[in-house]
Amino acid sequence: MGDVGGPVFPGIAGKVALVLGSGGGIGAAVAERFAAAGAEVVLHARSSTAATDAAAARIAAAGGAALPVAADLSDPSAGDRVVGAAIAWRGRLDVLVNAAGIQPVKPLAELTDGDWRAVLDTDLGAAVRCTAAAARVMLPGASVVHIASIEGSQPAAGHAHYCAAKAALIMFARSAALELGPKGLRINTVSPGLISRQDLAEAWPEGVRRWQAAAPLGRLGTPRDVADACLFLASPFASWITGHDLVVDGGVSSHPTW
Template sequence: MLETRPDRQLYDPALGQAAAAGRLAGRRVLVVGAGQRPSPPDEPEPPVGNGRAIAVLCAREGARVCCADLDLAGAKETAAWITREGGFASAVAADVSQPDAIEAMVQAADETLGGLDGLVVNVGIANRNGFGRETADAWDAVQNVNLRAHMLSAQAAAARMPVGASMVFVSSTASISPQSGLPAYETSKAGLAALARAVAYAGQPQGLRANVIAPGLIDTPLGRDASRARPARAARPLPFGRQGTAWEVAHAILFLLSAESSYVNGQVLIADGGLSIGAVRSA
């Protein structure tokens, strides 16, 4: 078991070791993007991905969870983890680039869970096209997954949700910085803030909330792949001398889903340890 390190802001929640408190007891949550890509066989201490951590933490806190992913095997692995810990989980395959698949996914989650009180949309793709090299088709492919899918998921879920439900869209600090050099990705992630505000505004009469979380550099299988492709990504000084963990992202989302954030609506929560304000130090 990993040890806590207060000097690095590593506590039990950041390590996936927090005691459950029933913060989502009785809730029914659909997590879109609940699978994760496999780590290399020789990976030392392979990390958990954001989507898997979100789904597992929701279940630990008492929610029934539907795990949706393009990779059904990955979604089933997440559901199996939840089941091993005594929770309830189902798995469904969904290609969110296809509008009809989104409607079917939400309907399946609603039926399997017996309703929907929470939605987390944790999906995103990028291309490698910098400004001046972008194409219409490549641009649209990114927008369709990173922004349209969230809108359609939110619409389908909102039509089924009771009073007091909550949605969270997973963005990125790329939404507030041009330094990735990938305008399609950056703009799609930035658009989620406007979408959350639109959903929050429209959902006010039914007591529906919608918020965004924007993680920074997080140690996940996807993040490690990105760092292998661009070593400078994680070589820079970082907040508390480390990348974040998927559990830290999951706990922020847990807050936004729970009644503890009942007066937080249409907002963006940046979870980057202070990277975006320059609060960094060497490891």
């Protein structure tokens, strides 16, 4: 499985992992990283499965197992359906990674109720529904990891709805960790900083320059950086970690604000 990202990772091989938002970016990196570590992966996309079909083919070519599924997570029944797909496929679910979300930019004074509801329902509501569905079938030792953001604690202009949703997601995960811990389930979040993507430096050069100047490690993050954090939190190396928000931002949060 080294062709899709690296060697088998202790405690992950043979696990069944459902990765929400596997169609691109962070979600795709997470799905392929877990597959490379030896997990059998359910690749979720909102509608079109073209990207997840291609990722599943790469995983299969490298000797792994993957199942693409499609579901609009704003549908109240979608959580049960995607979790049910994993159960029907392999009979269990060991890891849920929620990388599904949207990040629109709009000034606060121009936000409509529809704008607000779209972000809250996608970035928070889907997490609640899918966590509840997973909790009904997961066995002790299973793990849920939600992709939050450093904007859950540090605001950004034009992102009021997104920042609010990610802050709520972090607290939701802590609440779920409290409630589901006695059942042997661990719930954590990963909060990435600015993650590189195609053409970002060209589209937002001043922002990239500011980030690189502020970050002690001097670079943007990569989807693989986030995927590795998820892999760690889902592994036995994190067996006594729950209700935690793991910040993956190259140290930018440590930069003085004055």
